[in-house]
Amino acid sequence: MKMVAEEPQGPPVELSVFSGPLDLLLHLIKQNEVSIYDIPIFSICDQFNAHLKEMQELDLDSAGDFLWMASWLLHLKSKMLLPQVDEGAEDPREELVERLLAYRRVKELASFLHDSDIVRRCLWIPEVAADVGAGEEAELDWEDVDLSVLAQAYLYVMQRFAASHPPPIKVLPLRFRVEDKMKDIYELVRTDGLVPLLRHLNSRSDPVEVVTVMVAALELVRLRGVFAEQRRPFAEIYLRPGDRTLGAQELLTRGENGG
């Protein structure tokens, strides 16, 4: 990550470019051109908080880390305000300096790895056909075996097991028959004269039954046993007696005899 040097009063840099509160702190120290061993806590603390305010959105995890650092800086600031009673007392900033130095070493090594990553990403290696040595399992280095490798192997085995053992197909007993429903509806229409089909369907909770009733109604209409009418789209569908009388036999065989 390359930080562009700005004047101290420049616009706050977006926080997402910092990998953590220590990163931001190092940036501020560099920007203010001050020594890491003699951090002007007052101004650094204020600048840190200014950056924090600019934080429009930050996930809870990293926001917490930044807030923790802000509170630490405030704590140091208050300590610095107190008069030093004991001359030999250690600098309250010491721990912060140590953390910053340790983090700076990490950053330097990370930047070395970054440069190496850029170059080495451009290397290509011969593509070895998958069937080379397919006869035997590739041998694993003991060093490379860890929990994640085992977990991967386990997941792979379980996947293979699941693939070769599909769950059995459940055959549900036939609960509703179109013929029965045809008979029910036909008799209902004959006695009531006018049957609201949609209301009739809505009163059923079982989707299988709803479908069966619907098919039965359509079948009856086809056989001209009942007529269906609807005033306008999506309105209630009314069933009324049709122009043909259907016998019990005809209902039972779904009108195949009647053609």
Place this chain on the structure above:
Amino acid sequence: MDKDTLTAVVEAILLTASGPVTVSAVTEAIGDRKVGEEEVATIFEAIGKNFEKPGSGLRLEKVAGGWRCTTPPTLDPYLRSFHGIAARQRLSQAALEVLAIVAHRQPVTLPEINFIRGTNSASVVRTLLERGLLRMAGRKKVVGKPFLYRTSKEFLVHFGLERAEDLPDPEDLVKDETATVE
């Protein structure tokens, strides 16, 4: 076995191996009592030197305790164009920092990594484990028994290192320890 045949054998093995090839594995594969590891090692060196010229698209490098055949980085644009691969994703700053910490202080636990970075690194560590750049190395015998992490062989290969110890000392990398400007 004469030197030409030996060179040919080693070259062929390098071309068809899927990872770094160790001298001992090649010596064992040749199975000739008169051919020792020292001789095979010199053959590797010779092949590497032979590749190392402007007119060659091959390079030999020593990584993770073995030798591996690769290409000069300058040829990457042509190779990507040929294979139809767009620019590849680089490691994030957070990932590089975690790798740096683990490489330098391994074995190391997540709380230790978090402390040094000053921020939570759990998801970064998980991603690096998935990418095979880190590996778990047991648990630390402290309260909570946190997992210990180490860099993997893949890490060495990716960064072209023979051993993790070959990384530079971060102390030497810090240029201006007392960045004071009055």
